[in-house]
Amino acid sequence: MINENQYCLARIKTHYVKLSDKEKTIADYILKHPEEIIHTSINQLAEDLGMADSTVFRFCKRIGFKGYQAMKIALASEIVTPIKDIHETINEGDDVRTVSEKVFQSNMKALEDTLQLLVGGSFELAVKTIVNAKRVEFFGSGGSSIIAMDAYHKFIRTGIPVFANSDSHMQLMSASQLGEQDVAVLISHTGTTKDTIQVLGVLKENNVKTIGITNFAKSPLSEEVDIPLYTVAEETDYRSEALSSRIAQLSILDSLFINVMIAREEEGHTSLHKMRNAISIKRM
Amino acid sequence: MINENQYCLARIKTHYVKLSDKEKTIADYILKHPEEIIHTSINQLAEDLGMADSTVFRFCKRIGFKGYQAMKIALASEIVTPIKDIHETINEGDDVRTVSEKVFQSNMKALEDTLQLLVGGSFELAVKTIVNAKRVEFFGSGGSSIIAMDAYHKFIRTGIPVFANSDSHMQLMSASQLGEQDVAVLISHTGTTKDTIQVLGVLKENNVKTIGITNFAKSPLSEEVDIPLYTVAEETDYRSEALSSRIAQLSILDSLFINVMIAREEEGHTSLHKMRNAISIKRM
DNA sequence: TTATATACGAAAAAAATTTTCATTCAAACA
């Protein structure tokens, strides 16, 4: 009726507050077992939940579908295991093409999962914190120093004073110069890199606001940082999670960058025109 | 009956030869307009095709579904436009969450598209070339030098002598030292970066084998390099293609790396055990 | 307290799906 399109789960969440008790029961069930609904009739579902078919039907209408069928179809479109077979390990007989597909899919999966976690987390706070920073500095060691340098290249265009250095001694020195109004972004896949943890220590002494990007929630970095952000990358045989994790880190930083740009425009720091120009530059 | 799972379209194709005329008509129709079926009843479909419901029903059974419903659901799961609305531009009213989603989706799309192009192209040759190289060097300038450094970090673990330097003078010097048996990988998003083109000139003089990674087929870099590889990233308002392009570059290099590792194992350079260890290392 | 609205289920109605059965047609066979 109102609308035919996708996004069943999102729609349920949106309408959740407006639902009656019984309807909330239905909503909970669907959110919990969306895959099952797909192969269940309205009778069955109503019976399982101990209510009348019509109650379920009204629920479908309420969240904006033409009926139960329409909801089922939308759900089916939505559920489909996001990117399939991705997690498959690379096997010995695989040809170049197959290996490439698996590598790419693994990277895509990392992005998908990371995004999922990002939107629920403290990402928004991270954006605000950076927008209000007097100065932002990126820290990373080893492979992560490359990500830090990349972030520097991006953020230099926000107009916020930014800095990054791949030398660990310089990093320590630089960290000791930061203050309360500054923000440090620390990148470490494992969250245990000694050099970076050491930098974190200096930063905390100086009350610098800290944002961490890591793959592991239970790590020194993510536990001690003010705002932890997480990548989600899984390891498989013949494929280090570290590879995908870099893609996810990069994307988090992309996202931070664009959001900061937009936020700054809204605060009137820059005109829309200049902003677009800055973002859309071809060469980075 | 036989099976409940996905892959409706594939299944239709598989069974195609065994189908009767009427059934072929149905198959053709579904393959042509899968999205429509989703919102069509079996009656409707039968009528549209000028046949009986039961014929359509039997078709569903024949290709392995429990019935029409089941087929519809499978189709719905399958159709869902791979990653949707991705290309949507970022709008002024978008909140942090929406912007983040768009950024990530844009990156995922870049990977998807890049992979598509990769498998048809000269990627396999690139892998072979690197495997047989005496020495591999990565070149990039500006933002791309970061990608080159990243590649260096990865490939150092292949055991092949690799090198990368972000200073353009050093790059020129280094390029002049390479010879016929060496391979140079040049990275430039636009394919027009002056420094990198200059390096390419030196390399060609020395008959060094060259692999280029760029977003544009009509660019000095991709036209003059021995083996061009392409990223696919589209620009939108408020979102430079350069951002996504880096993710794609990184993934191409990931893929090259893993493939090279595997190829070398097959050539007996390293044991499977050592190889896995090398790839699976947590910290990069 | 009464009126009104909302939530819900029961049952009826409608629609869609699935099954059954009869017919046609063509190939196989006597």
Place this chain on the structure above:
DNA sequence: TGTTTGAATGAAAATTTTTTTCGTATATAA
């Protein structure tokens, strides 16, 4: 050639599922 067999198909019946209608209960506001 006539008959049999079996696959393909459609018509109609049976069944299941979905949707609508309507009545009751409960809560809320006047």
